[in-house]
Amino acid sequence: MQVSPKIAILGAALLVAASLTGCAGGGGNNSNSDNGSSAGPASASSGSSGEAAGSKQPITLTMLAQRSGQNGPYKDMLVFQEYEKKTNIHVEWTDVPASGFAEKKNLVFASNELPDAFFKAGITPTEAIKYGTSGMLMPLEDLIAKDAPNISKLFEQYPEVLKALTAPDGHIYALSDIVTLDNARIGLKPWINRQWLQKLGLKEPTTTDELLNVLRAFRDNDPNGNGQKDEIPILAADLGSLVGGISGSFGLQNQMGYHINVDDEGKVKVWLADDRYKQMLMYLHQLYQEKLLDNEIISQDQPTWLSKLNSGKVGMFYIQEGAAFEKLKDQYIGTIPVKGPNGDQMVGSVAPIARSFGAFAISSVNKYPDETMKWLDYFYGDEGSIFFRFGVEGKTYHIGDDGLPYFNDDILNDPRGAGNAEGQITPYPGGGSPEWINDKNSSGINSPEGIAATERLQPYLPKKVYAAPLLDASSNDRLDNLRRDIDTYADESQAKFIVGNLSFDKWDEYVNTLKKMHLDEVEQIYQQAFDKLYK
Amino acid sequence: MRYAKRTETAVARSSGSALWRRMSTRYDLYLMLLLPTAYYLIFQYAPMYGMQIAFKNFIAAKGIGGSPWVGLDQFTQFFDSYYFWRLIRNTLSISVFSLIFAFPVPILLALLINEIGSSRFKRWVQNVTYIPHFISLVVVVGMLGIFLDGDHGFVNQLLKEAGLPAVSFLQSPGWFKPILILSNIWQTMGFSSIIYIAALSGIDPAQYEAAMIDGASRLQRVRHVSLPGILPTMTILFILEIGHLMNVGFEKILLMQNQLNMESSDVIATFVYRVGIQQAQYSYTAAVGLFNAVINFILLIAVNWAARRRGGASLW
Numbered sequence: 001m002q003v004s005p006k007i008a009i010l011g012a013a014l015l016v017a018a019s020l021t022g023c024a025g026g027g028g029n030n031s032n033s034d035n036g037s038s039a040g041p042a043s044a045s046s047g048s049s050g051e052a053a054g055s056k057q058p059i060t061l062t063m064l065a066q067r068s069g070q071n072g073p074y075k076d077m078l079v080f081q082e083y084e085k086k087t088n089i090h091v092e093w094t095d096v097p098a099s100g101f102a103e104k105k106n107l108v109f110a111s112n113e114l115p116d117a118f119f120k121a122g123i124t125p126t127e128a129i130k131y132g133t134s135g136m137l138m139p140l141e142d143l144i145a146k147d148a149p150n151i152s153k154l155f156e157q158y159p160e161v162l163k164a165l166t167a168p169d170g171h172i173y174a175l176s177d178i179v180t181l182d183n184a185r186i187g188l189k190p191w192i193n194r195q196w197l198q199k200l201g202l203k204e205p206t207t208t209d210e211l212l213n214v215l216r217a218f219r220d221n222d223p224n225g226n227g228q229k230d231e232i233p234i235l236a237a238d239l240g241s242l243v244g245g246i247s248g249s250f251g252l253q254n255q256m257g258y259h260i261n262v263d264d265e266g267k268v269k270v271w272l273a274d275d276r277y278k279q280m281l282m283y284l285h286q287l288y289q290e291k292l293l294d295n296e297i298i299s300q301d302q303p304t305w306l307s308k309l310n311s312g313k314v315g316m317f318y319i320q321e322g323a324a325f326e327k328l329k330d331q332y333i334g335t336i337p338v339k340g341p342n343g344d345q346m347v348g349s350v351a352p353i354a355r356s357f358g359a360f361a362i363s364s365v366n367k368y369p370d371e372t373m374k375w376l377d378y379f380y381g382d383e384g385s386i387f388f389r390f391g392v393e394g395k396t397y398h399i400g401d402d403g404l405p406y407f408n409d410d411i412l413n414d415p416r417g418a419g420n421a422e423g424q425i426t427p428y429p430g431g432g433s434p435e436w437i438n439d440k441n442s443s444g445i446n447s448p449e450g451i452a453a454t455e456r457l458q459p460y461l462p463k464k465v466y467a468a469p470l471l472d473a474s475s476n477d478r479l480d481n482l483r484r485d486i487d488t489y490a491d492e493s494q495a496k497f498i499v500g501n502l503s504f505d506k507w508d509e510y511v512n513t514l515k516k517m518h519l520d521e522v523e524q525i526y527q528q529a530f531d532k533l534y535k
Numbered sequence: 536m537r538y539a540k541r542t543e544t545a546v547a548r549s550s551g552s553a554l555w556r557r558m559s560t561r562y563d564l565y566l567m568l569l570l571p572t573a574y575y576l577i578f579q580y581a582p583m584y585g586m587q588i589a590f591k592n593f594i595a596a597k598g599i600g601g602s603p604w605v606g607l608d609q610f611t612q613f614f615d616s617y618y619f620w621r622l623i624r625n626t627l628s629i630s631v632f633s634l635i636f637a638f639p640v641p642i643l644l645a646l647l648i649n650e651i652g653s654s655r656f657k658r659w660v661q662n663v664t665y666i667p668h669f670i671s672l673v674v675v676v677g678m679l680g681i682f683l684d685g686d687h688g689f690v691n692q693l694l695k696e697a698g699l700p701a702v703s704f705l706q707s708p709g710w711f712k713p714i715l716i717l718s719n720i721w722q723t724m725g726f727s728s729i730i731y732i733a734a735l736s737g738i739d740p741a742q743y744e745a746a747m748i749d750g751a752s753r754l755q756r757v758r759h760v761s762l763p764g765i766l767p768t769m770t771i772l773f774i775l776e777i778g779h780l781m782n783v784g785f786e787k788i789l790l791m792q793n794q795l796n797m798e799s800s801d802v803i804a805t806f807v808y809r810v811g812i813q814q815a816q817y818s819y820t821a822a823v824g825l826f827n828a829v830i831n832f833i834l835l836i837a838v839n840w841a842a843r844r845r846g847g848a849s850l851w
Contacts, residue, residue: 102813103812103813106812106813106815107812109595109815110593110595110815110817111595112595112596112598131595131596134594134595134596134597135596136595136596239794295685295686298706298793298794298795299680299705299706299793480814480816481612484810484814484816485616485617485618488618488797489617491794492794492795492797492798494794495794495795496794496795499706499795501706501707501708501795513617516617517617
């Protein structure tokens with residue numbers, strides 16, 4: 001029962017990553033990440049960038065916010081309650097569960113009944129242009145320069161973020177989070193069951209053929225030793241995350257938030273009709289047919305997938321962090337991408353530093369744009385980002401021996417799971433909040449296993465990661481129209497090819513149909529955007 | 536009820552003063568009419584104002600009235616779309632098959648129930664057949680998912696026992712429509728038969744007695760007394776059904792839809808939901824929806840016209 005909207009592969013990958021970030025948080029005992037400073041960042045930082053900017057007069061702002069599965073009601077979150085005391089700004093939240101959020105957001109825009117601001121709103125580049133140029137969203141660049149020292153500083157440090165957020169007309173209509181922690185930008189790390197490998201006397205696979213053999217051995221040789229053939233050699237939440245995880249082995253990247261490779265000369269290639277994509281689909285079809293790939297991949301929902309992940313019956317999967325399989329984390333090790341038939345070996349899906357576009361936006365009806373921007377900026381600072389993610393020192397977190405903040409044990413050991421417990425205090429679990437994620441404020445999602453896995457993936461990362469571009473209004477409209485049919489068709493065909501409902505004899509027909517749908521024009525639009533932004 | 540109301544207004548329309556006289560003498564009836572009329576005006580007619588966005592490029596900031604006109608652009612876009620014929624084919628075939636297979640079932644059921652002698656058994660059968668109507672749609676689709684699962688569902692277990700290959704029913708386009716329509720029949724036949732049972736009980740028992748005296752068999756009584764007795768009801772329901780021809784059961788289809796059966800499960804309604812509500816392309820989907828409504832309207836007029844010409848019951 002797939003009711004979910006069609007989303008691009010990277011989008012799906014990010015969602016998975018995001019949902020995992022939310023479940024994270026359990027693994028915060030001793031992190032190896034270095035931090036020389038003797039005092040904790042929270043107590044050390046001071047000065048303009050550390051102060052929560054307030055208002056003398058009490059102000060009320062209305063905000064529309066997305067509530068992830070892990071989040072409690074926003075109005076009860078400790079972070080916002082404390083922040084209201086600091087700033088004298090009261091926020092009236094309309095927090096809508098993630099499953100219905102996109103519709104609510106659309107309706108708010110369509111009826112022109114706007115809140116003062118959008119929080120954790122996942123406003124897409126298309127929406128930002130559409131509603132920005134029609135005057136429903138306020139341009140933010142001047143406000144940022146005036147009221148947001150922390151964000152300005154990060155823009156200077158990471159100019160690619162500023163590029164990714166600036167529309168062709170020079171305005172910034174929506175902000176993203178800023179993720180400078182590598183670990184959090186690789187949302188689909190490959191993990192393999194090292195206990196099973198050991199038991200069966202196998203080595204970590206390094207090529208697609210070796211991977212095939214290892215998975216077959218997982219399937220046939222009862223590595224979990226219960227006498228039943230119940231192993232799931234490779235598990236994925238959905239096709240998007242499977243394809244995003246393995247595409248690097250076939251030389252396919254997910255640049256610009258779409259199915260795009262960019263070569264060294266800056267040539268943009270949408271690879272949906274590419275032979276390498278066909279090769280990958282054939283490989284995945286083989287995995288599916290031999291039942292090496294979990295055959296419920298099309299129909300399962302998120303909770304089913306999560307329970308399988310923690311069932312001890314899984315050989316391999318792609319996710320961001322070890323915390324999602326906390327109880328079994330000794331079993332798995334972060335592995336490297338396998339080398340494909342053409343010698344490609346890389347991580348196909350890496351998120352840009354501006355990871356979640358549209359995390360925050362101010363609408364044109366907002367009467368206090370300066371105060372709103374100041375209110376937000378705090379979360380992008382050293383002190384504020386820790387406050388945002390951890391709450392109040394002593395009450396919800398403490399500074400560990402390494403000088404990093406850790407949640408208190410009562411939260412980590414909460415019977416609802418650490419991610420859910422954290423989600424009652426702060427909105428960050430689930431991902432997509434307007435915030436700065438760095439190595440000093442992320443003990444929850446930066447476990448030693450995750451760091452080790454990231455370390456091993458370093459040599460295979462793409463040289464550059466390009467964020468989804470913001471287009472001018474007319475290209476934006478055109479792309480929207482073109483992708484409406486193309487994405488539906490490509491997603492559907494992908495599923496059919498992998499499952500085998502569509503034979504590869506029909507490949508040419510598939511390619512021709514894409515041509516008829518003007519795939520080349522899509523490529524052109526992205527190429528033009530690329531040339532404007534990055535050349 | 537319905538036509539009574541309509542004839543009354545029709546007669547009343549003939550002359551102004553006569554209308555006024557009628558209204559003042561039967562003011563209580565007209566007061567009762569007020570609420571439903573208000574309902575139709577507010578919830579059915581007033582929103583038609585927004586239909587103009589089908590001919591516009593709707594920009595929320597400018598509102599419905601202020602958005603620029605684009606003529607038939609949205610319609611041509613839809614007619615040129617790769618999915619146009621697929622949507623039409625699926626929508627039409629699901630509704631036509633439903634009409635052919637699902638429409639007669641409640642009639643047959645009503646005739647059967649009517650023939651049952653023991654009233655306790657009759658009530659029992661009626662209850663059993665209409666209970667599925669009260670199961671929530673989400674639950675019904677969930678049950679389908681469990682029963683028809685490719686590996687563990689009991690249907691496939693049975694097939695395997697019988698030495699037949701397993702079928703992943705919900706993931707194959709070929710099975711989508713049969714499953715949808717059969718489960719629809721299961722869900723609705725009991726409840727839909729109530730109206731026919733009511734119509735049957737309105738037939739004068741003297742007619743049955745007369746037929747029996749004339750030596751008519753059971754089947755002959757059904758054919759010559761029961762069926763003609765409920766024919767007007769059947770016709771009216773049939774015309775109403777035609778009016779909804781293009782409105783296939785949206786929620787259920789959406790719930791049963793997945794990437795693999797889209798080829799036969801994507802209908803106009805789910806397309807409008809996906810593109811309009813989820814992707815916020817309001818003008819485009821307003822055009823698609825309007826197109827759908829126009830087809831419904833034309834069909835309704837045509838069938839009603841045909842029914843009237845044949846001299847049977849009709850809506851107007």
